[in-house]
Amino acid sequence: MKIRVVKEKCAGHARCWAQSPEIYDLDDEGYILDHDIDVPEGQERAAWLGAKSCPERALVIEDYKKDSAA
Amino acid sequence: MATVPDHVPAELVKDFSYFTGPGMCPMRGGDPQGALAALHDGPPVFYAPNNTYDGYGTWVFVRAEDQRRVLQDAETFSSHRKIFEKALGYDLPTIPLEVDPPEHGAYRSLLNPLLSPKRVMAMETANRARAVELIEAIKAKGNDCEVMNEFAFPFAVGVFLEFLGLPQSRREEFLGWADKQFHGTPEERGEAIRTVIAFMQELVELRRREPAEDFMTFVVQAKVDGREMTDKEAVGMGALLFVAGLDTVAAAIGFDFRYLAENPKQQEELRAEPKGVVLAVEELLRAFPTVIMTRIASRDTEYDGIKIKKGDRISCPSMVANRDPEEFPDPNTIDLARPNNRHVAFAYGPHRCLGSHLARRELAIAMEEWLKRIPTFRLKDDVAPTTYGGHVFGIEDVRLAWGAAGQ
Ligand code: SF4
Numbered sequence: 001m002k003i004r005v006v007k008e009k010c011a012g013h014a015r016c017w018a019q020s021p022e023i024y025d026l027d028d029e030g031y032i033l034d035h036d037i038d039v040p041e042g043q044e045r046a047a048w049l050g051a052k053s054c055p056e057r058a059l060v061i062e063d064y065k066k067d068s069a070a
Numbered sequence: 071m072a073t074v075p076d077h078v079p080a081e082l083v084k085d086f087s088y089f090t091g092p093g094m095c096p097m098r099g100g101d102p103q104g105a106l107a108a109l110h111d112g113p114p115v116f117y118a119p120n121n122t123y124d125g126y127g128t129w130v131f132v133r134a135e136d137q138r139r140v141l142q143d144a145e146t147f148s149s150h151r152k153i154f155e156k157a158l159g160y161d162l163p164t165i166p167l168e169v170d171p172p173e174h175g176a177y178r179s180l181l182n183p184l185l186s187p188k189r190v191m192a193m194e195t196a197n198r199a200r201a202v203e204l205i206e207a208i209k210a211k212g213n214d215c216e217v218m219n220e221f222a223f224p225f226a227v228g229v230f231l232e233f234l235g236l237p238q239s240r241r242e243e244f245l246g247w248a249d250k251q252f253h254g255t256p257e258e259r260g261e262a263i264r265t266v267i268a269f270m271q272e273l274v275e276l277r278r279r280e281p282a283e284d285f286m287t288f289v290v291q292a293k294v295d296g297r298e299m300t301d302k303e304a305v306g307m308g309a310l311l312f313v314a315g316l317d318t319v320a321a322a323i324g325f326d327f328r329y330l331a332e333n334p335k336q337q338e339e340l341r342a343e344p345k346g347v348v349l350a351v352e353e354l355l356r357a358f359p360t361v362i363m364t365r366i367a368s369r370d371t372e373y374d375g376i377k378i379k380k381g382d383r384i385s386c387p388s389m390v391a392n393r394d395p396e397e398f399p400d401p402n403t404i405d406l407a408r409p410n411n412r413h414v415a416f417a418y419g420p421h422r423c424l425g426s427h428l429a430r431r432e433l434a435i436a437m438e439e440w441l442k443r444i445p446t447f448r449l450k451d452d453v454a455p456t457t458y459g460g461h462v463f464g465i466e467d468v469r470l471a472w473g474a475a476g477q
Contacts, residue, residue, distance in 0.1 A: 009142065011422035014187045015412065018348075029182035030427065052410040056142070056418055 001044045002062040003037040003051055009058035016059055020050035024059075032058065074127065077377045078117045086118040086130065088362060088387070094459030096466065102459040103358050107393035107402055115376055121385065123461065124156065128364070128383040129376075134391035134414060140365060140373075140384055141419035144170050147365035147384055149421050154309065157260035158267065164310035165303055170368070171420050176294045181307070181424055184285070190427045193232070197432065200228045201439045209443055214450050217327050217468035221436070222320040223248060229432055230315050234273075234308070235284020252317040252464070263309075270308035274301050285311075311425075317462055318360050319429050323436050324455065324465035325358035326351070329404070330437075331449045331470055336406055341441045350406040351433045356413035357404050359388040360463045363417050388414050389463065447472040 003023075012031045016024040023046050025033050039047040044064070051059035074083055088094055093105025109132045119127040131137050140147050150168040155161045163169055166177040183189060204225055208215045215221065227244050231237070247269075251262035277286040289304045330337040340346050363386040367378050378384070391414045393401040398408075416423035423429070449455075450471035457465050 011419055012182065012186075013416065013422060014427060017187065026187065028186060028188070029179060030186035030188075031182075049410065053412050055412040055414055056138070056422075 001039040001047060001064055003039060003047055004060040004062055005032055005034065005036055006058045006060060007032065007034045009056045010054075011056050011058075013055050015053040015055060016050035019053045020046040023047045024050050074117065074119050075379065075382075077379050078127075082113065082115070082117050082376065084112065084116040084118055084130075086116070087121050088385075088459045088461065089121075089123060091459070096456050096458040098456050099454030100457035102457050102463050103389040103393075104402065105459075106387060106390050109387075109390050110393065110395060115373065118385075122364075122383065126383055128385040129378065130385050130387065130390075132390055132394075134394040134397040136373075137363075137386040137388075137391045137414065138418045140386055141363060141417055141421070144174070144365075144420050146368060146371050148368040149365055151364055151366055153313075154263060154267075157263040162267065162302065162306050162309065164313070165306040166424065167310055167314070167421060168306075174420055177303075177307075178420070178424070180292050180294060184288070185424050185428055187427045190431050193229075193428070194431065194435070196232055197229050198435050198439065200232070201225055201435050202443075204228075205439055205443045213473040214469065214471040217470055218320060218324050218466065221440075222323040222327075222468075223316070225323070225436060226316050226319040226432065229319075229428070230311065233285060233315075233428070234311070235282060235286070236273075248312075248316050251313065252462075253466075263313075266312050267305060267309055270305045270312075271301065273308065274304045314423070315425050315429070317464065319432050321360045321462070321464045322355065322358065322429070322433055324468045325360075326354045326433060326437060327440070327447075327470065328449070328455050328465065328468050329354060329358070330441075331447055331468070334446060334448070337441070337446060340406070340437070341446075344438055344441065346406060347434050347437050347441070349408070349411070351430060351437060352411045352413065353404060353406050353408045355415040355430070355433070356392045356398070356408070356411055358463075359392055359413070359415035361415070361417070361423075362387045362389075362461050362463075363421075364461070386417075388417065444470075445472045 010032045014026055014030050017026050023043060027033055051061050093100055093102050114132045114136060116130055117127060118130050121128040131140055148170050150163060152161050166174050169177060204221050208220055223245055227241055228238060231240060247262045247265055250258040273286050274290055277290050281287045289307055290299055292299055340350055365384040367380050367382045369380050371378050395401050416426035447470045450469040453469050455465050455468045
């Protein structure tokens, strides 16, 4: 599973990080780092929750397999 | 009804106002945010001819998705509303709120680290101590209190003073200004704004002469685009902190405590499981946000076939986006453990509330410490708080009692 980061849309809500700090890293200003995220196995659910909590829809979930989030 | 501009088709006009519409006037036991949820039964975009306190019409964007599109496009929908111009007789842009991209980016980058999630964590201990002190004083006095005056405002003002590096001994003075600025007559408001501006001007001059370890020193020594900050810019920043950081946080505390007073079951659940407070605060921000985002079209444009003219006011009420059934299942149900809560209490887009991380920590601290120290509380003598609409929704008085008081 991959999370595509649409950096221009990130407005620094930090909701992704609040939800799943192990997946999402912020810079010193509180914005998401500018690279896509390869989600390690077993952390799909955390990544999914973090992406879903972004108000700007700046985090796009790719290659998501439903059974892996159970 | 005020006049409707020619480019607005009659079928898009709706008699509606944040000030006088149903549920908007000050009233005991009101639910202004809930009242606005009814807009989802109507058109997604409409024109309200008299929808500002000074008699302007605004477009109202109902859906979360549309508000997101508008607020993310700061070039077309400018944030420079000149909120101080009327009171001051000249334009003092509040920075960074009233500066649009690309200039916005430089100011924002400068200020972001001061209010980033990490920095807010560093302020946690002092802010928590402040809340504890206020709550202990209330507890020592008896079994009841009025939350807004005795806790919410003093707490928010205390955090503000700490952030600015000002002594807490100035709290009463700031409380007075805040009270006039947010709840006074139009004359008193203008007066309070001028007082705040004059204060910030003095502070800027002082910190240029005598630097200290504080916010204003940082600001006057900072460089934007390779040059020094002007006095006007520094004053505009200080003034924005004042208008944005006090009333909103205090009102949110009021709405949160009212909710818990009226919902003893949820109150007890949080008391038993304090870890739930962080999520609960998010849900209450979704249910009871306080700010209506306003933008001004910087050029003629079209939005899904609707003609919007340069200078038109665009209104994005967060409380309506937060009750959008397309965005939130069961939007009118308050579920303190709601997952995926991408509410918009702090706006979308580049102007996303700079103070949001501090604000949500203030709310969580307030609730955690209150629940820890005050036993099961309820509305005193069943007097429901007075709520009101407007550009910033609010709650005037939240009288609580616990134990044997008020029975
Ligand atoms: S939640 Fe979205 S907007 Fe917020 S920091 Fe994460 S990516 Fe950026």
